[in-house]
Amino acid sequence: MGALDGQVAVITGASSGIGAATARLFAAEGARLALLDVNPVPGDLLGLGEVTTHVTDVTDAAAVERAMAEVAERHGRIDVLVSSAGILDRVPFLEMSPERFDHIIAVDLRGVFLAARYAAPYMVEAGRGRIINIASQLGIKGGAGLAHYVAAKAGVIGLTKALALELAPMGVLVNAIAPGPIETPLIGGRPEEWKREKAAELPLGRFGRPEEVAPTALLLASSPGGDIYVGQTLGPNSGDVMP
Numbered sequence: 413m414g415a416l417d418g419q420v421a422v423i424t425g426a427s428s429g430i431g432a433a434t435a436r437l438f439a440a441e442g443a444r445l446a447l448l449d450v451n452p453v454p455g456d457l458l459g460l461g462e463v464t465t466h467v468t469d470v471t472d473a474a475a476v477e478r479a480m481a482e483v484a485e486r487h488g489r490i491d492v493l494v495s496s497a498g499i500l501d502r503v504p505f506l507e508m509s510p511e512r513f514d515h516i517i518a519v520d521l522r523g524v525f526l527a528a529r530y531a532a533p534y535m536v537e538a539g540r541g542r543i544i545n546i547a548s549q550l551g552i553k554g555g556a557g558l559a560h561y562v563a564a565k566a567g568v569i570g571l572t573k574a575l576a577l578e579l580a581p582m583g584v585l586v587n588a589i590a591p592g593p594i595e596t597p598l599i600g601g602r603p604e605e606w607k608r609e610k611a612a613e614l615p616l617g618r619f620g621r622p623e624e625v626a627p628t629a630l631l632l633a634s635s636p637g638g639d640i641y642v643g644q645t646l647g648p649n650s651g652d653v654m655p
């Protein structure tokens with residue numbers, strides 16, 4: 413028996429990093445997967461049992477609505493949504509154009525809103541569901557050169573609390589995960605020296621791996637493990653932030 417046997421899980425940003433690791437773990441726990449990403453899904457994920465893929469840009473409201481409807485039609489329901497699609501960009505605030513700010517907000521905050529907005533009705537109809545938003549610890553601690561990203565991620569934490577309050581009475585539990593630095597392509601391009609210095613600052617002395625974040629998503633998605641989490645932000649972060 414897997415923890416998610418027969419459940420239908422939609423994962424955005426499933427083609428890479430935390431989303432892909434979550435897809436692998438959820439499939440191993442018996443979930444049927446609907447993988448949403450703007451980029452193609454890697455071949456190994458396609459073999460994870462009953463999987464559908466939906467090439468979707470999370471900033472496109474009509475496309476997200478369509479993708480959720482396709483999932484519900486194909487799989488019959490949506491039990492779990494993990495919103496992991498995200499991008500990171502660094503630019504000093506005094507050089508940050510409004511367009512660059514808007515773009516990060518569109519993907520990292522509005523994309524999370526859209527996925528929840530169009531998945532939640534299926535959960536409410538069923539009287540049960542789990543929404544797990546991948547925020548970032550930077551939304552709690554801030555970060556220089558990251559005003560747009562930090563604002564988006566703090567927004568995801570706030571959005572999570574608002575949705576949690578509104579949807580819990582309807583049986584839908586909404587929570588966030590705020591990872592610390594995780595070894596994925598998102599930060600893969602950073603200089604080695606930055607990575608060494610950053611890792612040395614962490615109480616654990618190292619970055620996390622996507623496979624070490626996925627179990628937190630599983631906890632929140634599963635029962636009884638996730639049954640009394642409402643509006644929380646969990647922090648798999650190597651000890652960097654202790655709220």
Ligand SMILES: NC(=O)c1ccc[n+]([C@@H]2O[C@H](COP(=O)([O-])OP(=O)(O)OC[C@H]3O[C@@H](n4cnc5c(N)ncnc54)[C@H](O)[C@@H]3O)[C@@H](O)[C@H]2O)c1
Pocket residue numbers: 424425426427428429430431448449450451468469470471495496497498499500519523546547548549590591592593594595596597598599622
């Ligand atoms: N890696 C870290 O250190 C770290 C730390 C904290 C939070 N996060 C967050 O975790 C989430 C996953 O990041 P990751 O590290 O796995 O990065 P990643 O780059 O490995 O994966 C991100 C995925 O999102 C997809 N994506 C990007 N824009 C999209 C769009 N408009 N529509 C649909 N899909 C889109 C990408 O194609 C990619 O597959 C992000 O929200 C990120 O902000 C990452």
